Amino acid sequence: MTKRKIGFALGGGAARGWAHIGIIKTLQQYGIVPDLICGTSIGALVGAAYATNKMEALEEWILTLRRRDIAGFLDFTFGGGMIEGERIMKFFLDQLGADPDIEKLTTPYGAVATALETGNEIWLQSGSLEKAVRASIALPGLFTPIYHNEQWLVDGGLVNPVPVSLCRAMGADVVVAVSLNANMVGRSMRKALPADDQSPAGSSGSGSKNRIRGLLEKFSSVSKEQNGVEIPGLFEVISNSVTIMQDRLTRSRMAGDPPELLLSPDVSDISLMDFDRGDLAIERGVQCVERNAAALETLLSC
Numbered sequence: 001m002t003k004r005k006i007g008f009a010l011g012g013g014a015a016r017g018w019a020h021i022g023i024i025k026t027l028q029q030y031g032i033v034p035d036l037i038c039g040t041s042i043g044a045l046v047g048a049a050y051a052t053n054k055m056e057a058l059e060e061w062i063l064t065l066r067r068r069d070i071a072g073f074l075d076f077t078f079g080g081g082m083i084e085g086e087r088i089m090k091f092f093l094d095q096l097g098a099d100p101d102i103e104k105l106t107t108p109y110g111a112v113a114t115a116l117e118t119g120n121e122i123w124l125q126s127g128s129l130e131k132a133v134r135a136s137i138a139l140p141g142l143f144t145p146i147y148h149n150e151q152w153l154v155d156g157g158l159v160n161p162v163p164v165s166l167c168r169a170m171g172a173d174v175v176v177a178v179s180l181n182a183n184m185v186g187r188s189m190r191k192a193l194p195a196d197d198q199s200p201a202g203s204s205g206s207g208s209k210n211r212i213r214g215l216l217e218k219f220s221s222v223s224k225e226q227n228g229v230e231i232p233g234l235f236e237v238i239s240n241s242v243t244i245m246q247d248r249l250t251r252s253r254m255a256g257d258p259p260e261l262l263l264s265p266d267v268s269d270i271s272l273m274d275f276d277r278g279d280l281a282i283e284r285g286v287q288c289v290e291r292n293a294a295a296l297e298t299l300l301s302c
Contacts (some may be wrong), residue, residue, distance in 0.1 A: 001300075004173040004174050005035040005036065005172050005173045005174070006032060006033070006034050006035050006036075006172065006173075006174045006175075006176065006177075006230075007034060007035065007036045007037065007038065007049070007167035007168075007171075007172025007174070007175050007176070008024070008034040008037045008038070008050075008167070008176050008177075008178070009038055009039070009043075009162055009163045009164045009166070009167045009171060009175055009176070009177040009178065009259065010037070010038070010039035010040070010042075010043025010044070010046055010047050010163075010178050011039075011040055011041075011043050011161050011162035011178050011180050011246075011250070011270070012039075012040040012041030012042055012043055012155065012156065012157035012158075012161050012162075012180065012246065013041070013042055013043075013179070013180030013181060013243075013246075013267070014041070014042055014139070014272045014273065014275075015042075015172065015270055015271065015272060015273060015274040015275045015277065015278075015281065016042070016180040016240065016265075016267040016270045016274075016281060017041070017042025017045070017180060017281075018045055018046075018275070018277075018278040018281035018282055018285075019040075019045055019061055019178075019180065019265040019267050019281045019282065019284050019285035019288070020042070020043060020046040020285060021046060021055060021058070021062070021278075021281075021282050021285060022265075022281070022282035022283060022284065022286040022287075022288075022289070023178055023263055023265065023285040023286075023288060023289055024046075024050060024055065024285075025055075025285075025286070026285070026286045026289035026290065027176065027289055027296075030289070030293075030296050030300070031300065032176065032177075032296065032299070032300070033166035034050075034107065035107075035108070035172070036107065036109070036110075036167065036171065036172060037050055037051055037107055037108070037109055038109065038110035038111065038163050038166045038167055038170065038239045039110075039111060039112070039136070039163065040111070040112040040136060040155075040156040040157050040160055040161055040162065040163050041136055041137050041155050041156060041157045041161075042137060042180075043136075043162075043163075043178070044111035044133050044136035044137065044156070045113065045133050045136075045137060046058070047107065047109060047111070048111070048129055048133050048164075050107065051106075051107040051108075051109040052100065052105065052129070053106075054216075056216075059278075059282065062275075062278035062279075062282070063278055063279055063282075065275055065276045066228070066276050067274070067276045068130045068231050070273065070275050070276055078099075078143050088120050093129070098265050099128055099129060099130040100129050101126065101127060101128065101129070102124070102126050102127060102128075102129050102132060103125070104123055105129070107289075108170055109125070109129070110123055110124065110125045110161070110163070110166050110170055110240060111123075111124045111125075111132040111133060111135070111136040111156065112124070112136055112156030112157075112160045112163045112166060112297035113132070113135040113136050113138070113148075113154065113155070113156045114140055114153065114154050114155060114156055114158040114159045115151050115152070115153060115155040116145050116151070116152040116153065116154050117151065117152060119158075119159070120178045121159040121160055122135075122149075122151075122153060122156075123166055123169070123258070124136070124148075124201075125170070127149075128148075129146050131146065134146050135148050135153035135154070135156075136155065136156045136176065137155060138153065138154045138155050139154070139157070139238070139242065140155060140158070141156045141238055142153050142238060143155075156282075157242065157246050158245075159249075160249075161179070161181065161246040161250045161253075161255065162177050162178070162179050162250050162253070162254070162259075164253070164254065164257050164258075164259050165253070165257055167259075168257070169202075174260045174261075174299065175259040175260055175261075176245055176259065176260065176261045176299075177254075177259035177261070177262050177263070178262075178263045178264075178265070179250055179262060179263070179264045180264075180265065180267055181243055181246050181247040181250060182247075182264035182266075182268075191265075202257025228298070236271065236272070239271060239272030239273075242272075260299060261292070261295055261296070261299050262280075263288050263289065263292060264288065265281075265284045265285050265287070266284055266287070266288070267281055267284050270284075291302060
């Protein structure tokens with residue numbers, strides 16, 4: 001019998017996306033290895049690390065992250081978004097060692113982006129890997145859009161939060177999909193940053209970095225109006241709004257094209273910018289796969 005091709009479809013969800021690492025590692029322990037991989041937003045970034053054999057290096061870096069480190073990656077701007085994204089992508093390229101062409105990767109790879117002017121779903125399967133990832137993670141309002149292939153591109157989660165359809169188009173017979181939005185709608189918003197994260201980074205930090213950290217704390221936490229009514233911070237508004245949209249869109253698309261296996265890690269207590277909580281997100285990914293052990297056995301026996 002011809003071997004069935006297995007495709008991983010990694011969904012978007014900002015910092016919750018570190019759960020993809022725990023899921024991929026644990027699936028491999030069960031003998032489920034992707035023949036191709038694709039992703040949307042943070043799923044595109046983790047998928048790119050896997051396709052270039054750099055996932056271990058990515059995980060090691062994630063586990064060292066602290067809130068003050070995240071602030072250092074944020075190059076604030078107001079030209080189409082709050083964050084330019086160049087510092088983040090520079091680090092990503094440093095980990096890859098180069099910017100390989102997608103079509104030259106040993107593991108077939110695809111990323112999803114959205115054409116800003118037309119709303120079309122764009123599948124990025126060739127050319128610069130860095131540009132594909134940068135386009136796919138360009139969350140509107142947060143990251144600036146990127147001009148690529150003669151069009152402005154933004155986050156693929158606007159049109160295809162969990163790219164099952166791209167996996168099918170790339171030749172997958174079996175699709176293992178990861179959705180990061182399960183149980184997210186209606187969750188309680190975080191009321192404040194942990195005390196340790198609110199503390200100054202130390203006397204060695206520059207005034208500019210301290211101002212950026214201050215902005216990050218302000219945008220991430222709640223503030224109070226004069227009448228004492230709490231309002232969410234900017235990142236919380238963006239996060240919850242995007243989550244609602246992606247949850248509804250994911251349900252709709254999967255009703256018409258369900259994957260053979262859907263994994264939904266419990267990451268409801270991890271917020272949009274909690275990139276420093278990678279250890280928790282990765283562990284939740286591991287737990288998700290272990291909870292679905294029976295489904296994995298069924299998948300392997302078919």
